[in-house]
Amino acid sequence: MRYLSKDQYKFLQEELAYSRNQDILSQEQADKILDLYAIKPGLSFVRVMLVIGAILVGLGILSFIASNWDELTKLVKYLIIVGMFLGFIAAGYSMSEKYPKTSRSFLYMALITYGAGIFLIGQIFNFGGHFTQAFLLWAIGVLPTALLMRDKLVFLFAQLLLLIYTLGSIGTAGFAYGILLIPAGYYFARLIPAHFIAFFNNLLSIAAVIYLGEFSKVEPVLTVLLLFILGNIAFYKLQDIYRLQGILLFCITGFILTFPDIWNAWQLASFNTEISIVFSIGYILYMLWLVKKEHFIPLIFVCITIFRYYVDLTYDFMPKSFVFISGGVLLLLFGYYIERRRRKVARS
The missing domain is CATH 1.10.287 (Helix Hairpins)
Known part of the structure; x- marks a missing residue:
């Protein structure tokens, strides 16, 4: 079907x-x-109401507890957190057959309580560690639930937690073993195909590449070049959301490579300006070739790149008012050209 x-x-x-x-x-x-x-x-209107209600109730209860936190003993604090979590789970299970949508809402409240409990218990017992470890533990608890319930919303939440964990781990000591959970996202995407799940899976993979590059002390230019190549591979070899993310990835990373500072590696620092100019020329020509193939996104990055060079060349020696006025006129012309190009493509 x-x-x-x-x-x-x-x-x-x-x-x-x-x-x-x-x-x-x-x-x-x-x-x-x-x-x-x-x-x-x-979208089910009832489900939207129940999801929003579950989030507000969960946050409200936790806010109330946090506001009276100092007046409670450690044991009482712990029992309240565990009791709320188990209570929401029990309520959700008891209503799962007659009221499945309401049952899911209690599940969402349980997951919010579970995550908040990790942070609050860490405060109670003064556990150390980087804040990202709490997000990893939260994701570890949410992922099995998403796979068991096959709930897209819960899995999206798990992906966001892993994304925060991965990006937050950049620059920290020790290996971020949580990135090993990323393949679970692609397994879930095979069970329940959805574009937004694939989008966040790819976003997590990109974040993992950035993290591994920094962890391995690889020069940033190599990481950016790798992402540029991976973006091209996804664009030419894959379909659907992978193709869209591929073109976005190599357009963004290509734009980053037009800056001289990114080439400050090994013996390239003495020629970083020349290398960036040569790459920029090739990048713009490549983008224009894609525009000729009726791809709209590269046209935006051609305009952004030209505008960046315009600002770099004129900002220091021209009157600031003239820079802003002429820059605005340039953007208006770019906007007119883009709109005209889109209309031409639409007519064809």
């Missing part, structure tokens, strides 16, 4: 009806084709 939006499903019905009228398909064949598709379920 494949899911389509309402407009896509309606378009498919109209095309199949046209094919029947032209005697290309029989009624039975059209029905069989239509049975392969279904309208993609939209």
Whole structure:
């Protein structure tokens, strides 16, 4: 079964009806084709209300506890946290059959309580360690729940926790073993395909590459070049969201490589300006070639790169008011050109 939006499903019905009228398909064949598709379920208003309610209740209870934290003994604090967590779990389980959406809300409150409990218990018993370890422990608790319940929202939350952990681990001592959990995201994406899950999986992988580059003391230019190459591979070899993220990745990393300071490695520091200019010329030509292939995103980065060089060359020796006015005019011209280009592509 494949899911389509309402407009896509309606378009498919109209095309199949046209094919029947032209005697290309029989009624039975059209029905069989239509049975392969279904309208993609939209957001449930009830579920949105319950999710927001669960988040507010969880945060409210924890805020109340935190405000009276000093007046409670360590044992009472610990029992309150554990009691809230187990209470939400029990309530969710008891309502799972009759009221599944409300049951999920109690699950969300339990996960919020679990994470907040990690931080609060750390304060109670004065546990040391970097703050990212708490996010890792939180993610370790959330991930199995997401896989068991096959809940996209819970898994998205786990991905955000891992992203905070990975980025926060940059520059810290010791290896961030939590990045070994990233493959679980791709396994989940195979179970329940969703573009936003794939997007955050790739974002986590990019963060892991940056972290590993810093941890291994690799020159930043090598890390950026690696991401530039990986972006090109994803753009040319993969499909859907991977292709979109690929073009964004090599456009962004290519723009970073136009700055001279990124080339301050090994014996390149003496020629960093020349190398950045040569790369910038090649980068702009490459972007223009992609624009010719009717890709819109590279056009934006061509404009950004040209504008950066304009500011670098004029800011120091031209009157500041003229720099801003002429820069604004340049951006307006870029905007006009982009809009004109998009209209041309739309007409074609």
